[in-house]
Amino acid sequence: MRRRNLSVVLGAVAAHSPLARPLSRADVAGRVGLTRAAVSSLVDELIGRGALTEAETAPDGRVGRPGRALSVSDEGPAGLGLEIGVTHLGACVVDLRGEPRVWRRADRANAGRPAGQVLAELAALAAEAEAEAHGLGLRVEGRVLAVPGVVPNGPVGRVERAPNLGWCALDVADHWPDPATVPEPENEANLGALAEYWSAEQAEQTFVHVSADAGIGAALVIDGRLFRGARGFAGELGHVPVHPDGLPCPCGARGCLEQYAGQAAVLREAGLPQYGPGAPGAAEAGDPVVLLAERASAGHAPTLAALDRAGRALGLALTSAVDLIDPDGLVLGGTYAELAEWLLPSVRAELADRVTVRPWTAEALRPSALGRRGPVLGAARTGVRRIMADPTLLPVR
């Protein structure tokens, strides 16, 4: 019960806009429906655990004692998000307010490399990020790792399969150098969807979030909750068949969406195969998504055609998602957000042509504002939200 009340009080302070007038203990008591004495005791504990700070407010000219203003701590507890992409590693530290404070990103060709090597390099990047966070007065209390693969509901720590990395039935802890800092893996599309849900001003309650990088994942938020599927494998949009007799896919099937709208396919169609995630030297050649956006902006016909084709294929796969799930909306995240200007018209046209049995509007498909930062931000915020739900996870200082 005290655990729940700690979370309620912390949540009430977090929900208070920092731009509004200072929030006192009495204000919190009024909002959460507990006595002032109870709230004061809870606030003291939250301050002791480093979750809240209380500062003296500037005198406002009125008669009376100077006020004391509560806020969620921007020092102390923090969440570390990590990310393994096919062509990069990433890290992000957010404070307890969910604000990103440290970013790290390194280009790396991770496909086909030994998992131990990739995870050791990521652990080094994570240590750098933690050290920088420490310099800002932050201490990491939760670590989550975004991976481009399927993560089952159990056992914890297992990546079932990440075809674009070449991973199969891998336990992260088996390859992580320091047992004290092993991150919990989660599907990157799921984390991107959560970041979107937590960030959006007016989030849809039921939506499909597409998370594109080298591969294509998706995640389902249903009635405001992430739906992971019966075993944790929901949202495998990249392997939805769009052209059943079409191109073979490394997954073993044919005509999967990734073969038409994945990064390698788009670069190939745009006449830029040398920038593809598998190409030798591609990691040093520059950011292929930036390159695609530049060429599309300049009216480069093969690039525009490639993006149109990708959008058509994506629209086909999303038609199945709309028909089956009936979401409020669809969100294009990851690298698709940066290419939205050229993808949206053809995705929307395909949906308009094919979603015919129910009402559907073009605006129900929108790009994410987080773009490629979504999954790693979602990973970092996941750790912080666990603390918000149970502040007793924090040690008393």
Add this chain to the structure above:
Amino acid sequence: MRRRNLSVVLGAVAAHSPLARPLSRADVAGRVGLTRAAVSSLVDELIGRGALTEAETAPDGRVGRPGRALSVSDEGPAGLGLEIGVTHLGACVVDLRGEPRVWRRADRANAGRPAGQVLAELAALAAEAEAEAHGLGLRVEGRVLAVPGVVPNGPVGRVERAPNLGWCALDVADHWPDPATVPEPENEANLGALAEYWSAEQAEQTFVHVSADAGIGAALVIDGRLFRGARGFAGELGHVPVHPDGLPCPCGARGCLEQYAGQAAVLREAGLPQYGPGAPGAAEAGDPVVLLAERASAGHAPTLAALDRAGRALGLALTSAVDLIDPDGLVLGGTYAELAEWLLPSVRAELADRVTVRPWTAEALRPSALGRRGPVLGAARTGVRRIMADPTLLPVR
């Protein structure tokens, strides 16, 4: 609170097997954790509302008073399920135990006929079913109508679109002859899935239920609850694109599953177009599903090829469902259940070829035991389950 307790007591009696030893008021008190006095008062009210009966048990030779055995009434309150198919009308009455007591079915070519005419004929069939139920001591307290179309989450009573009937934005009450007996429409696939969930010995908690008749619908049960989608349109499997540049569909799109695995498509491929749902005189020509099963049993090559082709297309669409939703299982209901012997091999083969990123077993796809009776049975049981959840819906006699 009393309403909830009435439901708890009624549920406890319903959960007791009629083959087990007689259930006394004291037994119920022990099971639900209420006092004997409270349970006795609740039982009296449930008897007064016609939901429970209490009979003297036969003496068992032991010393003591003869017992009194409680059971859910098989007279009194009942649910009426109605159904409009493309080629038939149906009605079913279930008692409060959920047992079907009255069945009615009439062949009718409903496609393209004025909705008022179809609904007037259904109302007549419903009146016949209610009269027969009345003769069995049953009185209908809830009426639900299974329709092959999309039924939005609101407004109540609206069918948004039923392309195979030619209905659009239709309010059932506007065309039903008697305002006192207007049934509430619901998508037939949703009702078939609920019937399956309520009937199965060991139901999957998350499954996709395919409900085939002239058209193809599906429904999603997620964590033991029907998921209707953001606006009530989830599960439109029949219009999932399987061959994007393929056959045109009356819905306005191309290559929809129904054009490859719908009844008309299968009959056409089997060389039996004259039995198709749209063909003149088809209603009198006999049951096309029985005919297909007979020909397939006899080894009729075009029929076997047509069913194989339908199964392949169905497997393709279900691949999308598995990739996106990650269900525990898939259930083939409606007419597909009667053709399962010939459909299962090709559906399973397609799933095995295409669901590659996660584990998948052939047995996760199974036929429904209810077959074509699922939707109308689900409609009838929906009414009864509302009473079980709130027995105060029943008048005191």
